[in-house]
Amino acid sequence: xxxxxxxxxxxxxxxxxxxxxxxxxxxxxxxxxxxxxxxxxxxxxxxxxxxxxxxxxxxxxxxxxxxxxxxxxxxxxxxxxxxxxxxxxxxxxxxxxxxxxxxxxxxxxxxxxxxxxxxxxxxxxxxxxxxxxxxxxxxxxxxxxxxxxxxxxxxxxxxxxxxxxxxxxxxxxxxxxxxxxxxxxxxxxxxxxxxxxxxxxxxxxxxxxxxxxxxxxxxxxxxxxxxxxxxxxxxxxxxxxxxxxxxxxxxxxxxxxxxxxxxxxxxxxxxxxxxxxxxxxxxxxxxxxxxxxxxxxxxxxxxxxxxxxxxxxxxxxxxxxxxxxxxxxxxxxxxxxxxxxxxxxxxxxxxxxxxxxxxxxxxxxxxxxxxxxxxxxxxxxxxxxxxxxxxxxxxxxxxxxxxxxxxxxxxxxxxxxxxxxxxxxxxxxxxxxxxxxxxxxxxxxxxxxxxxxxxxxxxxxxxxxxxxxxxxxxxxxxxxxxxxxxxxxxxxxxxxxxxxxxxxxxxxxxxxxxxxxxxxxxxxxxxxxx
Amino acid sequence: xxxxxxxxxxxxxxxxxxxxxxxxxxxxxxxxxxxxxxxxxxxxxxxxxxxxxxxxxxxxxxxxxxxxxxxxxxxxxxxxxxxxxxxxxxxxxxxxxxxxxxxxxxxxxxxxxxxxxxxxxxxxxxxxxxxxxxxxxxxxxxxxxxxxxxxxxxxxxxxxxxxxxxxxxxxxxxxxxxxxxxxxxxxxxxxxxxxxxxxxxxxxxxxxxxxxxxxxxxxxxxxxxxxxxxxxxxxxxxxxxxxxxxxxxxxxxxxxxxxxxxxxxxxxxxxxxxxxxxxxxxxxxxxxxxxxxxxxxxxxxxxxxxxxxxxxxxxxxxxxxxxxxxxxxxxxxxxxxxxxxxxxxxxxxxxx
Numbered sequence: 001x002x003x004x005x006x007x008x009x010x011x012x013x014x015x016x017x018x019x020x021x022x023x024x025x026x027x028x029x030x031x032x033x034x035x036x037x038x039x040x041x042x043x044x045x046x047x048x049x050x051x052x053x054x055x056x057x058x059x060x061x062x063x064x065x066x067x068x069x070x071x072x073x074x075x076x077x078x079x080x081x082x083x084x085x086x087x088x089x090x091x092x093x094x095x096x097x098x099x100x101x102x103x104x105x106x107x108x109x110x111x112x113x114x115x116x117x118x119x120x121x122x123x124x125x126x127x128x129x130x131x132x133x134x135x136x137x138x139x140x141x142x143x144x145x146x147x148x149x150x151x152x153x154x155x156x157x158x159x160x161x162x163x164x165x166x167x168x169x170x171x172x173x174x175x176x177x178x179x180x181x182x183x184x185x186x187x188x189x190x191x192x193x194x195x196x197x198x199x200x201x202x203x204x205x206x207x208x209x210x211x212x213x214x215x216x217x218x219x220x221x222x223x224x225x226x227x228x229x230x231x232x233x234x235x236x237x238x239x240x241x242x243x244x245x246x247x248x249x250x251x252x253x254x255x256x257x258x259x260x261x262x263x264x265x266x267x268x269x270x271x272x273x274x275x276x277x278x279x280x281x282x283x284x285x286x287x288x289x290x291x292x293x294x295x296x297x298x299x300x301x302x303x304x305x306x307x308x309x310x311x312x313x314x315x316x317x318x319x320x321x322x323x324x325x326x327x328x329x330x331x332x333x334x335x336x337x338x339x340x341x342x343x344x345x346x347x348x349x350x351x352x353x354x355x356x357x358x359x360x361x362x363x364x365x366x367x368x369x370x371x372x373x374x375x376x377x378x379x380x381x382x383x384x385x386x387x388x389x390x391x392x393x394x395x396x397x398x399x400x401x402x403x404x405x406x407x408x409x410x411x412x413x414x415x416x417x418x419x420x421x422x423x424x425x426x427x428x429x430x431x432x433x434x435x436x437x438x439x440x441x442x443x444x445x446x447x448x449x450x451x452x453x454x455x456x457x458x459x460x461x462x463x464x465x466x467x468x469x470x471x472x473x474x475x476x477x478x479x480x481x482x483x484x485x486x487x488x489x490x491x492x493x494x495x496x497x498x499x500x501x502x503x504x505x506x507x508x509x510x511x512x513x514x515x516x517x518x519x520x521x522x523x524x525x526x527x528x529x530x
Numbered sequence: 531x532x533x534x535x536x537x538x539x540x541x542x543x544x545x546x547x548x549x550x551x552x553x554x555x556x557x558x559x560x561x562x563x564x565x566x567x568x569x570x571x572x573x574x575x576x577x578x579x580x581x582x583x584x585x586x587x588x589x590x591x592x593x594x595x596x597x598x599x600x601x602x603x604x605x606x607x608x609x610x611x612x613x614x615x616x617x618x619x620x621x622x623x624x625x626x627x628x629x630x631x632x633x634x635x636x637x638x639x640x641x642x643x644x645x646x647x648x649x650x651x652x653x654x655x656x657x658x659x660x661x662x663x664x665x666x667x668x669x670x671x672x673x674x675x676x677x678x679x680x681x682x683x684x685x686x687x688x689x690x691x692x693x694x695x696x697x698x699x700x701x702x703x704x705x706x707x708x709x710x711x712x713x714x715x716x717x718x719x720x721x722x723x724x725x726x727x728x729x730x731x732x733x734x735x736x737x738x739x740x741x742x743x744x745x746x747x748x749x750x751x752x753x754x755x756x757x758x759x760x761x762x763x764x765x766x767x768x769x770x771x772x773x774x775x776x777x778x779x780x781x782x783x784x785x786x787x788x789x790x791x792x793x794x795x796x797x798x799x800x801x802x803x804x805x806x807x808x809x810x811x812x813x814x815x816x817x818x819x820x821x822x823x824x825x826x827x828x829x830x831x832x833x834x835x836x837x838x839x840x841x842x843x844x845x846x847x848x849x850x851x852x853x854x855x856x857x858x859x860x861x862x863x864x865x866x867x868x869x870x871x872x873x874x875x876x877x878x879x880x881x882x
C-alpha cells in the first residue's frame with residue numbers, strides 16, 4: 001500500500017477505497033466502502049441482497065461508474081470505466097446470469113473475441129485444443145464441441161470461468177455462483193475454486209449462503225445497507241456471528257415448519273389432474289398430478305427451468321394453452337382468467353417481482369390495492385375511496401413491517417426485500433384459500449426472508465393451502481410438509497414426509513439420476529388424499 | 531421526494547429557457563431587427579384584446595386533444611388517432627347541425643353527441659384491432675387518420691357542400707346548433723364550460739375511479755395488471771374508445787363554437803399538437819389545460835411576430851421541438867441532480 005516495489009507483494013492485490021455509488025433514482029448502493037483483497041486468497045463478500053455487494057463488484061468490473069473513491073490493483077491506482085479495462089487489469093467476472101451465446105459450442109464461447117485463425121478461417125480444432133488444455137490445467141474439464149444450449153448450468157458456469165481465465169484473469173469475481181447449482185455441482189465448483197487458489201489465483205466469492213462461505217473462504221467481508229460492517233478471518237467467526245453481522249441483530253436460522261394436525265388437513269384446496277403443456281412440439285409439462293390441502297405447505301424442488309415457471313403460469317391463469325384439469329376449492333379453474341382465478345381465492349407470489357409483482361414506478365399504495373381496487377372498502381365499484389386506501393395501506397405497511405416513508409412513495413425506491421414485502425402484504429391480506437409462492441425469497445435479505453417465511457407459515461396454520469416452488473433447497477426443505485421434485489416437466493418424486501429427506505437424495509432426483517414411477521407417485525398422492 | 535418535484539419544475543423551467551434562447555439565436559440569424567421581432571413573439575398575445583382572445587380560443591381544441599392523448603398514453607397505448615377523431619367529430623357535428631331541426635340547446639347537445647359518437651367509433655377501430663389481434667395501435671391509428679380525413683372531406687364535398695358559394699365549404703350550420711360566443715368582440719364560446727367539465731372528468735376518471743386505476747396500472751406495467759386480475763384487453767379497448775369520444779367532442783365543440791360552416795380543407799393538426807400538450811403535462815389531465823395554454827401562447831405569439839416582423843411563424847416549431855426534447859430527455863440535467871443527491875447523502879452521512 002505504501003507504494004514501493006518491495007512492499008508490493010505484501011500489500012493487497014486489490015484495494016477499493018472509499019467507494020460511493022448512487023443510482024440515478026437516489027438509491028445509495030455503496031457509501032464510503034473500503035474493500036481489500038489479498039493475493040491468493042478466496043475472499044467471501046457477504047451481505048443481504050441490496051447490501052451493495054453486486055454494485056461494488058460492478059464498479060470493479062467497470063459496469064457501473066462510482067461517484068467517489070479509488071481503486072488500486074497491485075498497489076497502482078487504476079481507472080476502470082469498462083469491462084475491457086477491467087479484463088486488462090486481470091480482473092474477470094462470472095455473472096449471476098451467464099453471458100454466453102447459446103447457439104455456439106463451448107469452445108467457440110470460450111475463445112470468443114480472441115479466436116484462433118487458420119488463414120482467414122476460424123480454427124475450430126485449435127479452439128478445442130485451447131479449451132482442453134485450459135480445462136486440464138485448472139481441473140475444469142468441458143466438452144469443447146457441445147453446444148451451450150444443450151449443457152447443464154454447472155457446465156455453463158465452468159465455461160464462464162474458463163473464459164475469464166483465458167483472458168488472463170488473476171482476480172476472479174463470482175457473483176452468487178452456487179445459486180443455480182445442485183449440491184453435487186456445488187461440490188465440483190468448490191474443488192475447482194480450491195485448485196485455482198493453489199494455482200495462485202485470487203477469488204472473490206459473493207454469496208449469502210453462510211455455510212458455503214464458511215466452507216470455501218479464507219477471509220470474509222460483510223456488507224450491510226451499502227457499508228462494510230467488517231472483515232474477518234473465516235476460521236475465527238461462527239455462522240451465527242456472521243449472520244448477526246449481516247442483519248445487525250439475532251436471526252432465527254431454523255426454518256419453522258407449519259404444525260397442523262393431520263385431522264385438520266382434510267380439505268383439498270388445489271387439485272391438478274393429468275396436466276400437459278406442449279410448446280414448440282416439446283412437452284414442457286407432462287403427467288402433472290398434485291393436490292394441496294388446507295393447512296399444509298407442499299414444496300416443489302427442482303433446478304430452475306424444469307417446468308416450474310410454466311406450471312405456476314398455468315395454475316394462475318397467466319398461460320392458457322394446456323390440457324388437463326385444475327380445481328381450486330372444488331371449482332373448475334381450467335379455463336379461467338387470472339382475475340376469475342383470484343376470485344376463487346388464489347393468491348400468487350410471482351417469481352419475477354419486478355415484471356409481475358409490482359408496477360415499479362407506481363406508488364406503494366397503488367401496488368398494494370391492485371387485487372382489490374374494485375371491491376369495498378377500497379372502491380364502491382366505481383369511485384375509489386382514497387381514505388380507505390390510505391388507511392388500508394398504512395395498516396399493511398405496519399403489519400408487514402414494510403420500510404416505506406409513505407404510501408405515496410414509488411415502490412422502486414424501496415429495497416428488494418421491501419418490494420417483496422409489498423407483494424406479500426397484498427397477496428396475504430385477502431385471506432387466500434390457496435397461495436402459490438414461487439421463489440418467494442429469491443434475492444432478498446435474510447431479515448425480509450425470515451418475515452416472509454413467518455407469514456407463509458402463519459397463513460398455512462390459519463388454513464391456507466400453500467404450494468411453494470423454490471430453487472433454494474434449504475427453504476423448500478425447511479418449510480414444506482410434503483415435497484415434490486420436478487425434472488424435465490414431470491414430477492419425478494413425491495415425499496409424503498419432507499423431514500425424512502436428505503439434501504443429497506433430493507439432488508439425485510433433481511438431476512434426473514433417480515426417479516419414482518408415475519403410478520407410484522400418483523398412488524402415494526392419492527393415498528394422501530384418502 | 532421533495533427534491534424530485536423541485537427538480538422536475540426546475541428542469542422544465544430550464545428547458546423553456548434554453549428553448550427560448552435558441553429561438554432568439556435563430557431570430558438573430560434571420561432577422562434585421564431581432565430584438566423587436568422577438569419582442570412581438572413574447573408579448574404578442576397581450577398586445578390587444580383580440581389577440582388575447584385568440585390565445586384563449588386556440589387553447590380550447592389543444593386541451594381537448596391533449597386530454598384524449600393523455601388518456602391513451604396513460605394506458606401505455608400509443609394511439610395517435612386524435613387527429614382523425616377530432617376531424618371526424620367535427621364533420622359529424624356539422625352534419626347534425628345542418629340537417630337536424632331541433633330546439634336550441636337540444637340541437638347543440640345532439641350535435642355534440644354526434645361528435646362524441648363519431649370519435650368513439652374512430653377510437654374503437656384501433657382499439658379492437660389491438661385487443662383482438664395485437665395489431666400495433668400506433669400504425670393503425672396513424673393510417674386511420676388519413677381514412678377519416680378523406681372520409682370527412684368526401685362527405686363534406688359530395689353531401690354537405692354549399693353549391694352557391696365559390697369556395698369548398700359546407701352548408702351553413704343552423705343557428706340552433708351553435709355554441710354561444712358570450713364575450714363581445716371575441717370568439718370565446720360556451721364550449722369553455724364543456725371543456726372544464728371534460729378536464730375534471732378526465733382527472734377524476736384517471737385518479738379517482740377503479741377504471742382509471744385499471745388504465746394507469748395497465749400503462750405502468752401490463753404484465754403486473756394481468757397478474758393482478760385486471761382485464762387488460764377490455765381496458766385497452768375502452769380507453770381508446772373513451773379517448774376517441776373526447777377528441778370527437780373536441781372537434782364538435784370547435785366546429786359549433788368558432789365556425790358557421792365546415793371549411794377545413796386539411797386536417798387542422800390539433801391531434802398531433804395534443805401529443806405535445808400531453809407529453810409536457812406528463813399525461814396528467816389536470817396539467818393539460820396549462821400546457822395547452824402555453825402552446826397556444828407560443829402559437830399566437832409567433833403569428834403576431836410573423837405579421838409585424840420579418841421572421842416567419844414557423845420559428846415557433848424550433849422552440850417547441852427543443853422544449854419537448856429537453857423535457858422528455860431523461861438525462862437532461864441528470865448530472866446536476868446527481869450532485870444534489872450526493873450532497874444530501876454526504877449531509878446525512880455526516881449527521882449520523
